[in-house]
Amino acid sequence: MTEKILACLDHSRFSSSVCDYASWVAIRLKLQLEFLHVLDHHPEAAQRLDLSGSIGLGAQENLLNDLAALDERRATIDLERGRLLLAAAKQRARESGIAEPLLRQRHGELIENLTELQNETSLFVVGKRGEEGERAPAHLGTNLERAVRALHKPLLVVPTTFTVPARVMLAFDGSMTTRKGVEWLAGSALFTSLEIHVVMAGADSPAAVAQLRWARAILEKEGLMTSTALIEGDADKILPGYAVAQKVDLIVMGAYGHSRIRQLLVGSTTTAVIRTSPIPVLLLR
16 A cells, blocks of 8 residues: 555645645655545534423424534535645645646544544644634644644644745754664665754763764765764753754644653643644654
8 A cells, every 4th residue: 555645634724724735745755645534513502402391392393403404515515625725735746836636525533534644644744723623722732732642654744834844953962763763864865955953952062962963974874964962951942943944944843652752742741842832743553
């Protein structure tokens, strides 16, 4: 089964950026691009109504019939809106250089669909908030947090605007997870010709210096322009500050673990890092 780039679309303001970043990734990796729109219907209106004793039986039946017809009409409208969304994404991707992007529309729960499709997916692209999250911009949607925990493939979380990445910051702590991240980054065509910054937060020590030297050697062996930095302090403050100071366009991090850096993406700190970052964050598993 050929793996592809799977871009998750909804009607939020992040969808254009999702389309652009997904197209950029697919072109660089020479992989098929597929756009996914999931229709998640929750016919809760009728369930919330307490009709007992308030009106006659005949009126109740008529109202329930009306509600059923309304739900059916709403479902038809949602389906057509989704088709138009996918069609617009296809045209936008073609203008970016994608020959023939695939379109897929499914019913059900988003995370269940993504989990089911991950064996045929090389990398997911999602917006940092969905439609529901637009109502609470200070928070991330629960779907994103659940996706980080449920998926075992790289997940690119993007902001509302697209910028062609030129500088990449890899959060590194010398652990097995981030060492694998270095090797993955070195072997991926996604980062060819980009400027790589390997950043480590913590005390200056011979062990830390040796770890950074190893990371730089691995990346430079593949011809990547690489610089390293060891900065004393807390990772949750060092990394965002470095990204701003060095005009980084993309942050690459491990999604889980027990070290200071990898704890950034667990619980409340996960929300803080992704929510406040004005640039995309690529989470490695």
